[in-house]
Amino acid sequence: MSYLVEQSIERLKFNNIRITPQRHAILEYLIDQDNHPTADEIYKALESRFPSMSVATVYNNLRLFTELGLVKEMMYGDNSSRFDFASTEHYHAICSECGKIEDIYYPGLDDVEVVASNLTGFAVNSHRLEIYGLCPDCQKNIENN
Known part of the structure; x- marks a missing residue:
């Protein structure tokens, strides 16, 4: 286990x-x-x-x-x-063609909630970041057609 x-x-x-x-x-x-x-x-x-x-x-x-x-x-x-x-904070890259989702670990955004709170006055309790585009397989499929 x-x-x-x-x-x-x-x-x-x-x-x-x-x-x-x-x-x-x-x-x-x-x-x-x-x-x-x-x-x-x-x-x-x-x-x-x-x-x-x-x-x-x-x-x-x-x-x-x-x-x-x-x-x-x-x-x-x-x-x-x-x-x-939900083991560690991470983000997602999502293929807009096939829907495949890949995890992105980017520690540079660890303090984004603190920054957002300081800039807006919000009591921030969570955040979500999604990147959209074409995955490598869908890029190949487009190139081959």
């Missing part, structure tokens, strides 16, 4: 939340994936291991993980939220 899974399970236990095999598997899947899956994708990936698990179980656990700050929900215009394990 990875350190991130162990740490997340400890956080669940601290909040008096029972560690079910499904919860463990959903967390582990999110930590192992870097493709920012939808709830349906998580369900399809795990349904063979948990035939009695419903899509609602996945959604309910994702909502719980989001409330606890273990997972971030990323909502986009296509009405399907994507979920990202």
Whole structure:
């Protein structure tokens, strides 16, 4: 079991939340994936291991993980939220053609909330940065057509 899974399970236990095999598997899947899956994708990936698990179980656990700050929900215009394990602050590059999402780690923006607060007087509690463009695969597809 990875350190991130162990740490997340400890956080669940601290909040008096029972560690079910499904919860463990959903967390582990999110930590192992870097493709920012939808709830349906998580369900399809795990349904063979948990035939009695419903899509609602996945959604309910994702909502719980989001409330606890273990997972971030990323909502986009296509009405399907994507979920990202929230291990460290990072940003996203999103392909405007195929929807692929890549993580960007840029420590230079660590103090952006403080700067924004100082400039605006807002009590800033979070921020989100998204970069849009064409991924390398879509660039190749355009060049080849």
